[in-house]
Amino acid sequence: DRLETFIRGIPKAELHVHIEGTLEPELMFSLARRNGIALPWMGVEELRKAYDFHNLQSFLDIYYQGADVLQHVQDFYDLTWAYFERAARDNVRHVELFFDPQTHTRRDVPFETVITGIHGAQVDAEKRLGITSKLILCFLRHLSEESALEALHAAVPFRPWLGGVGLDSSESGNPPSKFKAVFDEAREAQFPVVAHAGEEGPPAYIREALDVLGAQRIDHGVRCLEDDALVERLAREQVPLTVCPLSNVKLRVFPHLAQHNLKQLMGRGLLVTINSDDPAYFGGYIGDNYTACARELGLSQDDVVALAKNSFTASFLGEDDKRRHL
Numbered sequence: 001d002r003l004e005t006f007i008r009g010i011p012k013a014e015l016h017v018h019i020e021g022t023l024e025p026e027l028m029f030s031l032a033r034r035n036g037i038a039l040p041w042m043g044v045e046e047l048r049k050a051y052d053f054h055n056l057q058s059f060l061d062i063y064y065q066g067a068d069v070l071q072h073v074q075d076f077y078d079l080t081w082a083y084f085e086r087a088a089r090d091n092v093r094h095v096e097l098f099f100d101p102q103t104h105t106r107r108d109v110p111f112e113t114v115i116t117g118i119h120g121a122q123v124d125a126e127k128r129l130g131i132t133s134k135l136i137l138c139f140l141r142h143l144s145e146e147s148a149l150e151a152l153h154a155a156v157p158f159r160p161w162l163g164g165v166g167l168d169s170s171e172s173g174n175p176p177s178k179f180k181a182v183f184d185e186a187r188e189a190q191f192p193v194v195a196h197a198g199e200e201g202p203p204a205y206i207r208e209a210l211d212v213l214g215a216q217r218i219d220h221g222v223r224c225l226e227d228d229a230l231v232e233r234l235a236r237e238q239v240p241l242t243v244c245p246l247s248n249v250k251l252r253v254f255p256h257l258a259q260h261n262l263k264q265l266m267g268r269g270l271l272v273t274i275n276s277d278d279p280a281y282f283g284g285y286i287g288d289n290y291t292a293c294a295r296e297l298g299l300s301q302d303d304v305v306a307l308a309k310n311s312f313t314a315s316f317l318g319e320d321d322k323r324r325h326l
């Protein structure tokens, strides 16, 4: 319909997408064949059936398994390029892309292999699609801080290719404060900082992400509404939240999209953005997330405009680039 056409066409930034989460089943199987890797699923259909998640961990188990097919520079390039081509169809003009180097280095794929493939596709996306991007290194919070420090140190030679650091994976039981030292060091090296917090974890994790890690943006953050003082602070400081509606439903943070708190977050004056998180696993890219919210939550065209503007405001683009997009 008309609003859907408007949604597809409006220029937008995507600030919360994990490159490993854009691995479509078809590409997973073709890379498995190319690299001689056996997958535990018979085919695309059986794999899609396995995408029946009941919480964050049940998703992560499959997501890390799927990433095994990524072996060579070309694999990371193909994965990233496929995402950019798909994003172009939703008129995404700028992306801040997460990657999880520890997922790959712990299976002996060198950091350099991972980042070289991703970076190559970023360069080509800017040249051929006009999409700018920044790459954000995420530490896996279920692993030790020592392992995170190793990842940060592996990244130092590639500093010019990196636009920030973040924190993802299993939230419950892995508070931001576990990673104080590595984020201290990252901020010392002038990395912009983001962190997943308040997806499954409590509002206290959002506070820690801000106060202990120095996060400038909160990924998810939807549980902030349980803490009024926190909401007031997030609104006052205009800390962006990168909300991922279809992800939240798939991982059962909300029972149904109609129960999602996106509009309450907007109503409280928060700087909210809509993003896809792991689109290959959660059944939709960024345009699908906007469209599903429009349908289930009754977003108006003005809401859509506000959300798309927020996506540039909340980005790590410089002020001149932001103005160009706004």
Ligand code: HPA
Pocket (backbone or CB within 6 Å): 018, 021, 056, 168, 169, 170, 171, 196, 199, 247, 277, 278
């Ligand atoms: N939460 C935590 N870790 C993740 C996610 C997420 O939504 N997606 C990929 N890794």
Ligand code: ZN
Pocket (backbone or CB within 6 Å): 016, 018, 168, 196, 219, 277
């Ligand atoms: Zn995420």
